[in-house]
Amino acid sequence: MAQSPSIPKGTRDYSPEIMVKRNYIFDTIKSVFKLYGYMPLETPAMENLSTLMGKYGDEGDKLLFKILNSGNFIADISDETLLDRNIPQLTHKISEKGLRYDLTVPFARFVVQHQSEIAFPFKRYQIQPVWRADRPQKGRYREFYQCDVDVVGSDSLLNEVELVQIVNEVYKRLKINVRLLINNRKILAGIANIIGYPDKLTDITVAIDKMDKIGREAVNQELRERGIDEEGIAKLQPILDLKGSNEEKLAQLQTVLNESETGLKGIEELSLVFDYLKTLNISIDIKLDLTLARGLSYYTGAIFEVKALDAEIGSITGGGRYDDLTGIFGLKNVSGVGISFGADRIFDVMNQLDLFPADTKATTQILFVNFGTKEEKFCLSLLQSLRQQGINAELYPDAAKMKKQMTYADKKGIPFVALVGENEIQSGTVALKNMQTGEQENVKVEELAHKIC
Structure with missing residues (x-):
């Protein structure tokens, strides 16, 4: 007996009905990106591992999908190396490429590679899949789409303000x-620096970034395992527990970090962003969260994360400022900032909360029933006319039984069915059936488009 086909864990098929909904998300996000002057870009699914490795921290590197070299990739590997089972060393010899982990690093590579062809500041959006060898679970996939918007070549904090505006507009339109x-x-x-571990920033941020997932005590235990002593952990607690408005937290931080030049610079940057936002009509809730760290090591300034308030799921958008991402590819002093919308999680939230518009359930607005050759010829001209007016229309391809054709329309969620027989051809009318109400009326051919819209 043949084995039933399947797909890898952490991946999904997208049926036509789901794709209609996903395209609604993509189209909505893309329309907002365009409003702010961002241009489209695509990069290859696979990149050289030399491009990807070392950009996401140790944990991120472990989640990269590596692609085996083509041909006999172990031909030049010694038996001693194989038996040694040194995975990093072996991987380096048998794999030169990997699937992209995100869209930001490939974007940085593109900017460096094409720097003479583009104008700075360079604003681009990119909507493509990425891959991570993560453990599949609710809201976490191995293959998923990101909708990224970035600007490089500008240090201005107006870019951070603009990203907040984009987030606000996208979720207002999606009604999340x-x-x-x-x-x-x-x-x-x-x-x-203040708690005495300036050299362990990555260890500290990786740990506290898990606060909302594993809780305070588990985070503290991880800090211990990463070499932070009890005194350092104790100094950290009141900082993470700061209360009040965003402005009040920043004022308290001003005192706590008064001996850290870097820390004070961060406070200054956030204060300016909040001051700009006060002048704008921003409807979403914005909160300064000191446990927010975002584990990716390339972030250097502002960092963002968006949570859906009415659904239990991880962050649905995230990003931040990176001052030297292009520098690792040889292009120094080009700062950038960007944000990524997680399309798959957004889809899950909208599906759970039933936020998709009703008209996304069908791509076809009217189906013509097929009664035979004569009727087919008459309907084809009507179809052409409707399509020229922007109405999605189709003719059932076979003169099958009426029940079969009506079932087809029902399963596809087509709102109108047109019945055109001998009498309708002679009178220049169409028997138009509303599939939701069950009502049927005779409509003149020239009025058909108006009735459907």
């Missing part, structure tokens, strides 16, 4: 109630 969490890596660097 969200909270935007914001922090600054310079503040985190200042905190690491």
Whole structure:
């Protein structure tokens, strides 16, 4: 007996009905990106491992999908190396490429590679899949789409303000109630310095970034395992527990970090962003969250994360400022900032909360029933006319039984069915059936488009 086909864990098939909904998300996000002057870009699914490795921290590197070299990739590997089972060393010899982990590092590579062809500041959006060898679970996939928007070549904090506006507009249009969490890596660097561990910023940020997932005690235990002593952990607790408004927290941090030049710079940057936002009509809730760290090591300034308030799921958007991402590819002093919308999690939230518009359930607005050759010829001209007016229309391809054709329309969620027989051809009318109400009326051919719209 043949084995039933399957797909890898952490991946999903997208049926036509689901794709209609996903395209609604993509189209909505893309329309907002365009409003702010961002241009489209695509990069290859696979990159050289030399491009990807070392950009996401140790944990991120472990989640990269590596691609085996083509041909006999172990031909030049000695038996001693194989038996040694040194995975990093062996991987380096048998794999030169990997699937992209995100869209930001490939974007940085593109900017460096094509720097003479583009105008700075360079604003681009990119909507493509990424891959991570993570453990599949609710809301976490191995293959998923990101909708990224970035600007490089500008240090201005107006770019951070613009990203907040984009987040606000996207979720207003999608009707998702969200909270935007914001922090600054310079503040985190200042905190690491104040508690006595300036050289362990990455260890500290990786741990506290898990606060909402594993809780305070588990985070503290991880800090111990990463070499932070009890005195350092104790100094950290009151900082993470700061209360009050965003402005009040920043004022308290001003005192706590008064001996950290880097920390004070982060406070200054966030204060300016909040001052700009006060002048704008921003409807989403914005909260300064000092536990927000975002584990990716390339962030250097403001960091963002968006949570859906009415659904239990991880962050649905995240990003931040990176001052030297292009520098690792040889292009120094080109700062960038960007944010990524997680399309798959957004889809899950909208599906759970039933937020998709009703008209996304069908791509076809009217189906013509097929009664035979004569009727087919008459309907084809009507179809052409409707399509020229922007109405999605189709003719059932076979003169099958009426029940079969009506079932087809029902399963596809087609709102109108047109019945055109001998009498309708002679009178120049169409018997139009509303599939939702069950009502049927005779409509003149020239009025058909108006009735459907």
